[in-house]
Amino acid sequence: DRGDRPRWRHLVAAFAAPLRAQAAVVAGGLVPLAVEALVAWNAAGVNVLAPLEDPSHLSLGAVAAVYAAGVAASLPVTFVPMAALFDGAPFGQAFATSLRAFARNVPALAAYAAFSFVLLAIGIATSGIGLLLALPWIAAASYAAWKDVFAVA
Numbered sequence: 001d002r003g004d005r006p007r008w009r010h011l012v013a014a015f016a017a018p019l020r021a022q023a024a025v026v027a028g029g030l031v032p033l034a035v036e037a038l039v040a041w042n043a044a045g046v047n048v049l050a051p052l053e054d055p056s057h058l059s060l061g062a063v064a065a066v067y068a069a070g071v072a073a074s075l076p077v078t079f080v081p082m083a084a085l086f087d088g089a090p091f092g093q094a095f096a097t098s099l100r101a102f103a104r105n106v107p108a109l110a111a112y113a114a115f116s117f118v119l120l121a122i123g124i125a126t127s128g129i130g131l132l133l134a135l136p137w138i139a140a141a142s143y144a145a146w147k148d149v150f151a152v153a
Contacts, residue, residue: 014085021084024094028080035073040066067120071113076102078109082146101149112141 014022033048040046044062052058079098083089089097102109116138123131146152 017085018088020091021088021094024084024089024091025081027091028077028084028095028098031077032070032074036066036070039069063124064121067124068117071117071120075109075113078102078112078142079146079149082143082150086146086152087150105145105149109145112145116141 014025037048040048040062043065044058046052046058046062048066076099077095079101080094083094083097084091087094087097119134119138120131123129123134
């Protein structure tokens with residue numbers, strides 16, 4: 001991003017972040033997980049936190065609903081990791097910052113969500129192989145969105 005080449009320390013830099021920043025990142029990730037778990041339970045009677053013994057009864061619509069709900073639920077917390085890790089925002093402020101940015105940029109983030117959902121669908125349709133490309137692209141897009149929304153040089 002800043003003309004530097006990738007280094008091994010970049011891989012572990014997040015683990016050296018302050019504990020409050022790590023907690024904010026984890027809590028931000030738990031938001032979509034909780035929504036996905038609720039939708040999975042209500043739409044298909046599936047507990048996403050337990051091993052699924054027989055996935056054959058899951059409809060494509062139920063799986064799509066779970067992922068769509070997770071993507072939608074992630075939008076208000078999209079910028080929590082960047083606020084906590086890069087801006088050093090305290091736990092509550094990282095969430096407040098992300099929520100305000102989401103409220104000011106709903107149409108753009110809705111388009112981001114639609115593209116993310118399509119990438120996830122392609123990744124899943126390829127037996128997970130496509131996720132090797134989709135997940136980094138989604139992460140890079142959220143980082144680019146953060147730089148744009150917060151005018152980061």
